[in-house]
Amino acid sequence: MRCTARTRSRQPSPAPGRTTSSPSRTTARSYGLRSRRCRWAQVPEHSTVEKTKGRRARRTIKTVQVPTWISFPVATHVAQLPRTVTVNGKKSVEVVYLTTSTTAxxxxxxxxxxxxxxxxxxxxxxxxVAYNEDASRIRTGNAPRVMATLRTIAIGLHRLAGTTNITTALRHHNRRPDKVITLLTCTNWTLP
Known part of the structure; x- marks a missing residue:
């Protein structure tokens, strides 16, 4: 099925093989994806339902071939992804529009x-959560990037060592700094 409408605005094209989502509802509206011309109700859908801890999430995806009026040169499909989440009887619906160059x-x-x-x-x-990175006062020069890299390396080392709870591992190594050397010199990593 194809959507038909006239072009109203242009967006830069994504890299091949990338999936991008519309940044706002106004973009979806400006492309005519929310208009009656697309007739999303007639498009076959794929749905999944997930129930965890009192939360029920239903995700439905509908895909159509990219309309000719969308100027993404590598785009092959446009998708509509409505998400309906119910928590404690309260229902919220969010609709996301995607363009993609994959043939999935x-x-x-x-x-x-x-x-x-x-x-x-x-x-x-x-x-x-573990490092409270958003509250970090390191803001000048390359220091934020360096600290983010060091934190990422520490998390990666803990994951390679088989740790599932990073916060607990950080507390453990805070109390026993000698174990940090063991973590750094470990040779028998268990890959997840």
Missing amino acids: TPADLAAMVQGHWGIENKLPYVRD
Whole structure:
């Protein structure tokens, strides 16, 4: 199925093989992706439902071939990804529009989008929680980048050593600094 509408604004094209999301609803609106001309209700969908800790999340993805009026030269598909989350009876709906140059199936594309959040939650979240990085007062020159790199290396060393809870490992090494040398000289890493 193809969407038909006229062009209203232009965005720079993403690199080949990359998936990008619309930065705002106004972008989706300006491309006509939310208009009746796209007829998203008629597009076949792939849905997943996840239930964890009193939270129910339903993710649905619909993909169509990229319309001719979108000027991304390498884009092959446009996708609509509505997420409905219910927590303690309160329902929230968020709709995200994506353009991609991959030829993945809707199920694979949904897994890629959800996998992106796994990356976000794995390193930046741990750096912020374990090291309180957002409250860091180091702000001049290359010092912020150097400190972020050192924190990332420390997290990587702990993960290679088989640690699942970085905060607990940091407390352990804070109380027993001699174990840091053992961590740095370890030769039998267990890869996750």
